[in-house]
Amino acid sequence: QSVLTQPPSVSGAPGQRVTISCTGGSSNIGAGYDVHWYQVLPGTAPKLLISGNNNRPSGVPDRFSGSKSGTSASLAISGLQAEDEADYYCQSYDKNLRGVFGGGTKVTVL
Amino acid sequence: EVQLVQSGAEVKKPGESLKISCKGSGYTFSNYWIGWVRQMPGKGLEWMGVIYPRDSDTRYSPSFQGQVTISADKSISTAYLQWSSLKASDTGIYYCARRTAAFEYWGQGTLVTVSS
Numbered sequence: 001q002s003v004l005t006q007p008p009s010v011s012g013a014p015g016q017r018v019t020i021s022c023t024g025g026s027s028n029i030g031a032g033y034d035v036h037w038y039q040v041l042p043g044t045a046p047k048l049l050i051s052g053n054n055n056r057p058s059g060v061p062d063r064f065s066g067s068k069s070g071t072s073a074s075l076a077i078s079g080l081q082a083e084d085e086a087d088y089y090c091q092s093y094d095k096n097l098r099g100v101f102g103g104g105t106k107v108t109v110l
Numbered sequence: 111e112v113q114l115v116q117s118g119a120e121v122k123k124p125g126e127s128l129k130i131s132c133k134g135s136g137y138t139f140s141n142y143w144i145g146w147v148r149q150m151p152g153k154g155l156e157w158m159g160v161i162y163p164r165d166s167d168t169r170y171s172p173s174f175q176g177q178v179t180i181s182a183d184k185s186i187s188t189a190y191l192q193w194s195s196l197k198a199s200d201t202g203i204y205y206c207a208r209r210t211a212a213f214e215y216w217g218q219g220t221l222v223t224v225s226s
Binding site for chain 2: 034036040045046048051057091098099101104
């Protein structure tokens with residue numbers, strides 16, 4: 001059972017917008033720690049998608065956006081494409097700066 | 111170009127010891143935290159711990175404290191993850207990653223299989 005809660009799966013048709021929630025608590029996201037998002041394509045290492053709640057590293061398409069409010073954060077993918085089919089994980093920190101991941105969300109493009 | 115290159119796949123028996131490595135290049139290794147992340151078969155990512163190579167300050171997730179040892183040798187820009195007595199439940203892929211705030215650069219992963 002992960003400290004950060006994500007929906008197991010979300011799906012959408014090509015071109016649609018999907019969002020993935022990441023719910024924490026007062027000791028992690030609610031304590032002000034930033035949320036980061038990673039994309040894991042099958043058989044590959046994780047890739048940083050969003051850092052510091054809403055910052056895209058160089059090379060990440062602007063279809064991906066992040067937000068944070070209170071004890072939760074969200075990742076939005078607009079203009080869904082077949083290549084976006086992957087697992088997505090949120091990550092933050094808990095007290096004593098120990099990192100925590102969400103359980104992961106599988107995005108399926110219908 | 112920042113690169114993290116991990117050691118190759120390992121097949122071990124329960125009770126054996128193991129040390130896997132992660133060599134950094136393309137940046138000043140001492141100046142960035144290096145973390146380890148586990149992915150068990152068919153499961154999600156788990157934050158294991160991080161080390162700051164400059165002074166070897168190490169932080170472990172409570173789930174992994176006492177189960178593994180994270181170390182680094184800054185003279186050869188290499189971080190390590192080691193087990194003294196492997197269990198079948200240690201089977202998985204282990205990634206190292208360089209951290210500023212987020213894990214921005216990742217190694218390719220090391221598959222560890224523990225089976226009798």
